[in-house]
Amino acid sequence: ETAYYEDRFVEPGARVVPLEDRGHQFGDGIYEVIRVYNGVPFLLDEHLARLLVSADAIDLELPYSIAEIRAICEKSLERAQLPDAEIYIQVTRGSSPRAHAFPENVRGILMVAVKHARTVSEEKRQSGVPVMSIEENRWKFCYIKSLNLLPNVLAKEKAKNYQCHEAVYVDEGIVKEGSSSNIFAVKDGVMYTYPPEPSILHGISRQFVIDLALRLGMEVKEEKKSLSFFKSADELFLTSTTMEILAVSSFDDTDYSERRPITRKLAAEFRAEVERRTT
Numbered sequence: 001e002t003a004y005y006e007d008r009f010v011e012p013g014a015r016v017v018p019l020e021d022r023g024h025q026f027g028d029g030i031y032e033v034i035r036v037y038n039g040v041p042f043l044l045d046e047h048l049a050r051l052l053v054s055a056d057a058i059d060l061e062l063p064y065s066i067a068e069i070r071a072i073c074e075k076s077l078e079r080a081q082l083p084d085a086e087i088y089i090q091v092t093r094g095s096s097p098r099a100h101a102f103p104e105n106v107r108g109i110l111m112v113a114v115k116h117a118r119t120v121s122e123e124k125r126q127s128g129v130p131v132m133s134i135e136e137n138r139w140k141f142c143y144i145k146s147l148n149l150l151p152n153v154l155a156k157e158k159a160k161n162y163q164c165h166e167a168v169y170v171d172e173g174i175v176k177e178g179s180s181s182n183i184f185a186v187k188d189g190v191m192y193t194y195p196p197e198p199s200i201l202h203g204i205s206r207q208f209v210i211d212l213a214l215r216l217g218m219e220v221k222e223e224k225k226s227l228s229f230f231k232s233a234d235e236l237f238l239t240s241t242t243m244e245i246l247a248v249s250s251f252d253d254t255d256y257s258e259r260r261p262i263t264r265k266l267a268a269e270f271r272a273e274v275e276r277r278t279t
């Protein structure tokens with residue numbers, strides 16, 4: 001494992017974050033999580049592009065260019081020598097005496113960490129995972145991958161207490177996304193997911209899976225669909241960098257059949273594409 005903080009490599013467990021880093025005092029920062037397969041970061045350019053979108057959205061000037069951040073990620077991977085890893089990138093608005101408004105002439109702080117990948121067990125991949133609905137309680141700009149994750153943390157903890165893998169936000173009856181994933185429904189051979197509006201995170205895996213499905217000749221509709229529509233669907237699955245494509249076995253009290261032909265096909269294609277791009 002490796003860690004980079006501000007301008008240097010540090011020990012992964014090092015205590016280097018200043019007391020007044022705005023990241024932990026205000027959640028004033030942004031992040032990305034990138035999966036590494038066979039030592040190769042997957043969809044790195046897409047993640048770095050989204051980092052820039054998040055930075056622009058909160059008027060945060062990145063302390064390094066995207067090219068420099070890419071180079072730091074690559075250097076970190078070289079040092080870590082982990083084939084199956086996760087890269088965590090975080091940028092905060094720097095350290096300065098606590099006051100809400102932006103500090104002047106303060107440089108943002110970059111952190112990059114490479115850790116072992118968190119993976120979903122093969123058993124869960126086969127059986128699918130239970131998920132539950134939860135009322136939307138976040139702000140309107142969830143397309144920004146910001147450090148303010150308290151609602152998501154509380155949602156995931158609630159899911160865990162209900163023996164669920166994920167809590168899925170429902171807003172006035174419309175299914176949006178999970179606390180750390182996007183969600184798709186498959187009905188009569190057509191795939192549905194919430195449109196890429198500012199109120200959800202535009203998942204990199206979500207887009208990758210849409211493109212994959214289109215290449216396979218499937219129909220994909222980015223539309224707002226109700227909870228009852230989702231419950232009447234043939235298959236549901238989650239997508240995220242760490243979950244990849246993960247079948248849903250139940251949503252609240254609705255069960256989905258063990259036969260999930262489309263989810264299986266997409267998941268197999270996903271893995272094949274990963275192999276193609278990382279070996």
Ligand code: PLP
Nearest residue numbers: 180181182201203204205240241
């Ligand atoms: N939605 C939310 C709220 C997330 O936090 C995440 C990832 O952590 C996702 C969706 C999935 O995004 P990605 O596919 O880019 O990992």
